[in-house]
Amino acid sequence: MTLRVGLLAEGAAPYGGPVVDFAEALTKAVDRSGLSLERIQHHLAARGMQVSLSTLSYWRRGRSRPERPESLKVVAALEDLLDLGEGFLTDRLGDKRPRGRWVGQAMSIEDMWDSRATDLGEVMARIDRLQPTASTYVSVQDRQVIGPDRREVSNRCTGVVQALEDGVDRFLAIQLADATDLGVPSIEAGPPCRLGRVRGEDSTGFLVAEILFDRMLRAGETALVDYTVRMRPGADSEVCDRRFLRPVGEYTLQIDFHPDAVPARCYEFARPSLQEPETALNDLWIGTTASTHIHVRNIKPGIRGVRWEWE
Known part of the structure; x- marks a missing residue:
């Protein structure tokens, strides 16, 4: 998945x-x-x-x-x-x-x-009168939880978002469900941000949600974000990745496996775009807490993630 x-x-x-x-x-x-x-x-x-x-x-x-x-x-x-x-x-x-x-x-x-x-x-x-906002992550951390059945449970995202121009008060979070999922996931936001309009379609697998800041930003100002996506998996999970449209200063991805569901192998990968293949970068050690992570600085546009094998 x-x-x-x-x-x-x-x-x-x-x-x-x-x-x-x-x-x-x-x-x-x-x-x-x-x-x-x-x-x-x-x-x-x-x-x-x-x-x-x-x-x-x-x-x-x-x-x-x-x-x-x-x-x-x-x-x-x-x-x-x-x-x-x-x-x-x-x-x-x-x-x-x-x-x-x-x-x-x-x-x-x-x-x-x-x-x-x-x-x-x-x-x-389908989100009426939607307007894009000029903002980007300064830093972001994803924490994914895998349950005892080898299936993903949730992914929590926390980060710092910076406005690129005046008047920014929100951004859009996007989630794409896997073809084997039972439906699009749900999403919830915690302080200091909150949810705005949310649209999801089982036919396309996309969930699009507005994450509203606690104030309107001027260019260069930052806001903290905290939201959690809860999955509806239909098969074993095998990968977690994030897609970056702009350069990002710092990214951390943590995978917490259940002690009864620890994969045989886990590794970091990168992909410049969907037009190019993945490149395996490093094998990752899964510690005594059944957790692993990657921490990357000065990320260029593209896809970064972790993939694992159960057998």
Whole structure:
């Protein structure tokens, strides 16, 4: 069973060059049309295209750009909807951005979720008037509990989130259930944060939840977060990972196994993106408390996690 945890609020930095040209062209076209992003989203949905308000806002602000075939179809529809010439926006995208490199720039949602990015967008679209927030983890710790039946019980996340611009008061936590799970997990938040809107769909396996800070942040200010995801597993657990869209200063992942369910082998792995294979890094020692962990500093965008074998 796979546990995947992400943070959508990790707004990507502008890529510069052609991406900024695309963002500026889209912004001017939207402003000229007089349509809100909500109305644009509604018109696209009427054409059978599901895209989240977060994605549209990211495109406008140059924080990400459309690259997947599904996204490019949305861009073509925008050209028609906004009364632009064919190729007006598409031609401004430039060459496809290199993928899968361990670089300091941010990655897009599509890098981290691949073909599931469309499913994620559909779930996000069900949160009315959702707007992305420019924030990122300074440090984060995950603590996963495995029960006596070898199945995951819960994952608690605590961390420090920093605002990248003024007016940030929340971020989005994302959880993807494994195909063998009995349904999407539940989520709860503890002080000093609390839950906002929550959407989950068994059909896609995604859970998307707003984690609300105890105050509105200015750029550079930080907030503490504390939330717990409770699983509905249907098979043995084998892996826990987190997907980082932006560089993070410090990450700790702790796995607490039940004394009656200790795996035969446990190791750390890394994956630059879903387009590249996993690389096993280090075998991990499981101590007398049936627990193991990894602690990583200066993490680049990508996937980091722990995998284990029962036999």
